[in-house]
Amino acid sequence: MSDNVDINVRSGYDSLLTEIAQYVSDYDVNSDLALETAKNCLIDTVGCGLLALTFPACTKMLGPVVPGTEVPHGVRVPGTNFSLDPVKGAFDIGCMIRWLDYNDTWLAAEWGHPSDNLGAILAVADFVSQKNIADGKDPLTMKDVLQSMVMAHEIQGVLALTNSFNRVGLDHVVLVKVASTAVATKLLGGNFEQIRDAVSQAWVDGQSLRTYRHAPNAGSRKSWAAGDATSRAVRLAMITLSGEMGYPSVLSAKTWGFEDVLFNEQQLSLSQPFATYVMENVLFKISFPAEFHAQTAVEAAVTLHSQIKDRLSDIQQIEVTTHESAIRIISKVGELNNPADRDHCLQYMIAIGLIHGDLIAEHYEDDVAADPLVDELREKMVIKEDKRYTEEYLEADKRSIANKIQIFFNDGSSTDAVEVEYPIGHKRRREEGIPVLEKKFKTNLEKIYDAEHAKSIFDKCSDLGSLSQMSVIDFQELFALENNPF
Numbered sequence: 001m002s003d004n005v006d007i008n009v010r011s012g013y014d015s016l017l018t019e020i021a022q023y024v025s026d027y028d029v030n031s032d033l034a035l036e037t038a039k040n041c042l043i044d045t046v047g048c049g050l051l052a053l054t055f056p057a058c059t060k061m062l063g064p065v066v067p068g069t070e071v072p073h074g075v076r077v078p079g080t081n082f083s084l085d086p087v088k089g090a091f092d093i094g095c096m097i098r099w100l101d102y103n104d105t106w107l108a109a110e111w112g113h114p115s116d117n118l119g120a121i122l123a124v125a126d127f128v129s130q131k132n133i134a135d136g137k138d139p140l141t142m143k144d145v146l147q148s149m150v151m152a153h154e155i156q157g158v159l160a161l162t163n164s165f166n167r168v169g170l171d172h173v174v175l176v177k178v179a180s181t182a183v184a185t186k187l188l189g190g191n192f193e194q195i196r197d198a199v200s201q202a203w204v205d206g207q208s209l210r211t212y213r214h215a216p217n218a219g220s221r222k223s224w225a226a227g228d229a230t231s232r233a234v235r236l237a238m239i240t241l242s243g244e245m246g247y248p249s250v251l252s253a254k255t256w257g258f259e260d261v262l263f264n265e266q267q268l269s270l271s272q273p274f275a276t277y278v279m280e281n282v283l284f285k286i287s288f289p290a291e292f293h294a295q296t297a298v299e300a301a302v303t304l305h306s307q308i309k310d311r312l313s314d315i316q317q318i319e320v321t322t323h324e325s326a327i328r329i330i331s332k333v334g335e336l337n338n339p340a341d342r343d344h345c346l347q348y349m350i351a352i353g354l355i356h357g358d359l360i361a362e363h364y365e366d367d368v369a370a371d372p373l374v375d376e377l378r379e380k381m382v383i384k385e386d387k388r389y390t391e392e393y394l395e396a397d398k399r400s401i402a403n404k405i406q407i408f409f410n411d412g413s414s415t416d417a418v419e420v421e422y423p424i425g426h427k428r429r430r431e432e433g434i435p436v437l438e439k440k441f442k443t444n445l446e447k448i449y450d451a452e453h454a455k456s457i458f459d460k461c462s463d464l465g466s467l468s469q470m471s472v473i474d475f476q477e478l479f480a481l482e483n484n485p486f
Contacts, residue, residue, distance in 0.1 A: 013248040016268055021196035023274040024182045029147040034276035038146040039464045041104055044437055045115040047444035048103045049096035050079045054447055058099040059486040061224055062092045073130035075123045078479035079448045086127040090234045094119025095227030100361045101343050105283045105292035110160035112172035117152035119230030120180035124187045129472040142475050143468035148183045150279045155179035157278030162271045168264050171208040173229040178202045180233030188237055197246025201236040203258050204250045215332045218341040284425030286436045288359040293326035294349045296420035297403035301353025303418050314409045318381045321404040323389035331383050339364035351377040448485055
């Protein structure tokens with residue numbers, strides 16, 4: 001046989017495609033802990049999106065591609081009066097919930113924010129529900145949404161346990177696209193084969209680079225990258241359901257498959273079967289809108305604030321002990337050019353906590369960053385790795401995100417070292433954290449709605465039983481406005 005030909009023998013489907021499709025098609029989500037956590041994740045994620053509506057940099061991204069466009073069965077975007085096609089609806093919801101870097105987090109070999117998938121889930125569930133009513137059928141319920149959230153979390157999170165896309169320069173939103181494509185296809189009525197084909201389309205897509213998350217190019221695309229991924233997922237699901245074929249060996253095909261082209265010839269692997277592990281163990285950003293590797297560092301800085309607030313000019317050195325992942329992605333020196341640059345700078349977030357005794361979204365804006373004391377403190381920071389922190393970050397029964405800060409003064413004195421190993425949003429601090437998460441949701445509701453309406457939303461969304469039975473139509477109407485607040 002000549003060497004100058006390809007052997008055109010089509011193999012079976014890559015096992016990962018099959019496992020994802022079987023999970024989404026057949027798995028029964030019946031974990032009470034997973035569903036309760038999904039409820040908390042839902043209200044927190046929508047609340048993060050509502051807060052983002054107070055920032056013009058976010059709202060400029062929202063609305064129909066062509067102003068004035070009207071579509072049948074239009075997707076409602078919470079906190080607005082928009083009614084959009086499901087692809088743009090997924091983008092808008094995904095964009096606003098991720099904008100302030102304040103929704104949930106998953107940390108492993110790969111990092112990410114599984115609630116980003118809500119952009120696709122809520123948009124498709126709303127679209128399907130309205131279409132069902134027009135066809136004389138029942139709408140989907142919020143239990144369908146919560147179960148879809150559990151599945152999307154699981155796909156993204158389990159893939160992240162052992163597969164590091166950041167190591168090859170790819171952004172974690174590839175996993176948002178894959179997970180959202182799978183659950184969106186199911187919500188749109190797709191069967192096992194269609195889900196598998198749609199997921200193959202998600203892998204064959206060109207994938208986003210991490211360029212926009214790192215020096216010297218950190219920028220605001222990182223705030224809409226998830227929206228972009230969820231909208232693409234919905235588009236791929238709809239294309240597949242129109243009868244488009246899939247690509248069975250998209251991952252493993254020699255030379256042209258994902259693994260050879262984009263994953264350094266490594267094979268994608270699963271360390272455990274898909275179930276409900278990720279939702280049950282997800283991390284919430286409760287206290288601070290900050291990249292998650294810095295959450296405990298900011299908590300330590302805020303703890304130190306009362307001790308050092310009158311001695312800021314006398315600081316000689318700030319010693320920060322952290323873990324390898326924080327050093328790799330958010331430790332940086334030099335000029336910070338925009339809010340997206342600042343909320344991915346460990347030193348900036350610590351400086352704000354020390355100066356102000358808090359960290360809120362507005363602290364990333366230019367007027368706050370212009371305070372010369374911020375850069376003075378940044379320059380005095382020494383960043384060190386603790387190998388134990390790095391190891392326990394990856395241990396399945398711990399998954400700590402530890403940071404420690406100690407401040408030394410010019411007169412030779414120092415503070416005690418303040419160490420925080422688990423942030424308030426960690427599973428180990430759930431009892432302490434959920435009341436704070438609910439307070440965060442109330443505060444975010446009141447940014448958009450009057451007190452009575454905000455209370456009504458909170459009451460209807462806080463109980464898992466009543467929320468699960470609510471139709472997606474009713475849920476979306478709770479959050480809709482006649483006029484945009486921006």
